[in-house]
Amino acid sequence: MTPRLLLTLACALTPGLVTTACAQDNEAQPAAVERAQWPFTATEFGRFDEPWAMTFLPDGGLLVTEKGGKLRHFDVTSRKSTEITGVPAVAYGGQGGLGDVVLHPQFASNQLVYISYAEAGDGDTRGAAVARAKLQLDKAGGGKLADLQVIWRQTPKVTGSGHYGHRIAFDQDGKLWISSSERQKFDPAQDMKANLGKLIRLNDDGSVPADNPFVDQGSPADQVWSLGHRNILGIAFDAQQRLWAHEMGPKGGDELNLIQRGGNYGYPLVSNGNHYDGREIPNHDTRPDFIAPKVTWWEVISPAGLIIYSGSQFPQWQGSGFIGGLSSKSLVRVAFEGENASEAERFDMGERIREVEQGPDGAIWLLEDGKGGRLLKLTPRN
Structure with a gap:
């Protein structure tokens, strides 16, 4: 019997959430919180066609992306949804389509919006791209993206329609971060001649910061902050x-990682899960030279969307992480203690949760996945 199988059998006796090595930390998965005990009420505000991401505007309105290629402006007061034109053509299919949307940190003065999407290439190839444009809203609530400029692309474009990643975020210094997943091709996650399976750090115009860890290796390695990732969706x-x-992760290996400069997270050479065809992948504890996840879900949650809560409506949750669960149809709360993390509680939402955002007033907003996916606002229960 292989060491991995022994570990799997041992973990089967204590199912659920574990850290790097189940045999070392057999922390049981918290039971889902009973609906009657939820500290929040979920109110439906609207429905969308395969929504993927959302971001709040300074006036409290929302921008919502739909995977098929539409960007919508949603007025949370009137609950009216209108289309924003000027979105580039997307390679829709599988996991591909229109992805994330975020505002530039100085949006109030420059009106810049960043979007990610799957883009068709030569032949039957595709890859993620990130573009920025000026958002011009009209008095009717609609508007357009003007002066759109593509500032980053996955390279190389490959066949298939999975694992784009293309989550985007800004840090407090105005640097742009992009998750570039490995497109279900495995090996590119370790290949510095490709920017697949990497976490990317750029200036806001798409140029490369001089202090990136691999800048002396030339393009595309100079874009890379960390490598060895599978499919980052938050x-x-x-x-x-x-x-x-x-x-x-692969079968039985969803992860939460603390990202380190120049860090290698090991995929596909190591993982706490196995390939879907049953082939084993060596566990993280066999290769201490790779960075192990802070949390592994052996019973996968299929994570999508991530916030770290800082609002006032739920003071008991300040500093907690919230993750949407697709296959688990859940909202997962993660507690942090310094550089460590653990699942604290889970709420069974009954539908696949694609996106999580914090509203300007401290409410938590969710987008359900799929056609007719609901926009939900979570507010404290009276």
Whole structure:
């Protein structure tokens, strides 16, 4: 019997959430919180066609992306949804389409919006791209993206329609971060001649910061902050500006990672999960030269969307992380203690949760996945 199988059998006796090595930390998965005990009420505000991401505007309105290629402006007061034109053509299919949307840190003065999307290439190839444009809203609530400029692309473009990643975020210094997943091609995550399977750090115009860890290796390695990632679908900075990222692992290996400068997270050479065809992947504890996840979900949650809560409506949750669960149809709360993390509680939402955002007033907003996906506002229960 292989060491990995012995570990799997041992973990089967204590299912659920474990850290790097189940045999070392057999922390049981918290039971889902009973609906009657939820500290929040979920109110539906609208429905969208395969929504993927959202971001709040300074006036409290929302920008919502739909995977098929539409960007919408949503007025939370009137609950009216209108289309924003000027979005580039997307390679829709599988996991591909229109992805993330974020505002430039100085949006109030420059009106710049950043979007990510799957882009068609030569032949049957595709890759993620990030573009920025000026948002011009009209009095009717609609508007357009003007002066759109593509500032980053996955390279190389490859066949297939999975694992784009393309989550985007800004840090407090105005640097742009992009999750570039490995497109289900495995090996590129370790290949510095490709920017697949990497976490990317750029200036806001797409240029490369001089202090990136691999800048002396030339393009595209100069874009890379960390490598060895599979499919990052959530990135967020905590109050200490530590970057946390979760990713869909292979079978039995979803992860939450604390990102380190120049760090190698090991995929596909190591993982706490196995390939879907049953082939084993060596565990993280066999290769201490790779950075192990802070949390592994052996019973996968299929994570999507990530915030670290800082609002006032739920003071008991300040500093907690919230992750949407797709296959788990859940909202997962993660507690942090310095550079460590653990699942604290889970709420069974009954539908696949694609996106999580914090509203200007401290409410938590969710987007359900799929056609007719609901926009939900979570506010404290009276």
